[in-house]
Amino acid sequence: MTQFPSFLSRLVAGGMLAALLASTTPFAAHAQGSSFTPAQRAEIVSIVRDALKTDPSILSDAVAALQSKASEQKAASALDVVRRNAPLFGDSSTDIVLGNPHGTLRVVEFYDPRCPYCRKMLGDLDTLIAATPDLRLVEKVIPILGPNSMLDAQAIMAAGQQNAYLTFQKALMTDTSAPGQDRIRRVAAQVGLDVDRLERDMKSAPVATALAKNVALARSIELDGTPTFLIGDREIIPGAVSLDELKAALARLKKSH
Template sequence: MEKKMSSLVKKIKKYLPYLAGILIIINLIFFFYVNKKLAPSDEAIVKILTNDDSILPRVIERLDEIKRQNTEKKVSLHYEELVKNSDLFLGNKNGSEVIIEFFDYNCGYCKRSFSEIMDLILENKNVKIILKELPVLGESSILASKASIASKKQGKYFEFHQELMNFSGPITIEDIIKISEKLKINFEKLKNDMNSNETVILINENYRLAELIEVRGTPAFIIKNKLIPGAIGKNEMLSLLNK
C-alpha cells in the first residue's frame, strides 16, 4: 500500500506545474458563466477561446514560465553536482564564467554549437565550458563518448573531442582507430580505458544528472542556473553570461 501511495504522490507532483494553466482556463470559464448559472458546453468553451485570441497564448506562456522556474530550481539544487566533475572542459580551467554543456557526438546541432563555443573561448579568456558527455543517439554515440573520455588518460581529450566534433557521419570503431593513429594515441590502452568502470560510471552519472534537471535532448546548456535546450550562438552565450 505504501509503495502505491508513493507512486501516486510522484505522479501528482509530476503534473503539478500544469495545474496553473488548467486553473486559468477554469477561472475564465467561471468568470463568463457564473452569473448566468450555466454549465458551459464544449462549443461554448471553444467559442470563449476563439473569441479572444490572447487567452491560449497567455495560458501557454504561463505554463512555460512555471516550467522554466521549476527547471531553474532543479538546476540550482543540483548545481554543485553539475560542476563537481569538471575535468572534461574547454577554455580556462580556472575561469569564473562557467557554461555546462550536455552533448552527443552524433548530434548535428552539437557540432554546430562547437564552432560557436570555440569562438567564445577565444574571445573570452575567463570562460570555462564543462563538458557533459550524454550519448543518447545510439551505440555509435556511446562508443564515441567512451573513446573520448578514455583519451584523457593519455592527455589528448581536447584533441580527440575536436576530431569527433568535426567528424561527419556515424562514428565506428574503425574511425576511433584512425583518430587514435592520427593523434598518436595507444589504441590498446584506449580500448581498455574505454571499458573501465571509471568511464562507465562517468557516463551513467551524466545520465542521472540530465534526468534530475530534465534535459530532454542535446545540446543543452546551463548558464547561471538557466537550462537552455538546443543550439545557441556565441552572442547568446555572452549575453546570458553578462546578465
C-alpha cells in the first residue's frame, strides 16, 4: 500500500476526510476554529485528491467511517427514546412476554411474521430463554412487509385473545404454505382455535390499536427492518443476529446492572 503523509492518515482516522466527502464545501465542517490557513487547506485538498487517485480504497474507508458515525448517532438517538419511554417499550398487556416475567434482563424484539430472518430465529430464542433464567423478552409484532404481514399480525394478536398467542404464532410462522386468509384459518383450526372468533377479532378495535402502538414505537426509533432487538436501554441490534451475539449482548447487559 502506498504510504501517505501522517496528517492524511489522521484525517481518515479522525473522520475529517469523511466530513470532507460529505460536505459541499471542502472542510466546511472543520473550517471554523481550525488552525489551517486557506493555503494549507488547499494543499490538503490537493493531497487528498492525489491520494484518492493513487489508492481508491481511501474513499471506501471514508464512506465506511461516515456510515459508522451515522449508525452510532442513530442508535444513540433510538436508545434515548427508549429511556424516555421505558414503560411503552418494556411493559405491555397485549404483546407476548417470553421467559421470566420478572426477569432483570429486559429485551424487546420487533418482528414481522413474514420476515424470513425472524422465522429462522424462533429456535434460537427458545434456546436463549432456556439458558437465561433472568431473561424477560417482549415480542412486538409489526406488519411492515405488506398486506400478508398485516393479515398474519392481526391473526397473531387475535389469537392472544384466546390465550393462544405463542402457540398460534409459532404454528403460523413455521408454516410454509402460501399466505392468505385460508392459510390462517387452516393453522388456527390445527391448533384448536375458534376460527370464526379469530376472524372477527382480527378486525377488532383492540387488535388494530395494539398493532398501531407497536408500529408507532418502531417508527419512534426509526426502525429499518426486522428483527430488531432492544437490549435493555443500552444497546440496539438491527437485523439478523446469531445466538452467540445475543448471548454476548445479554452478558454486557447483565454486567451493566
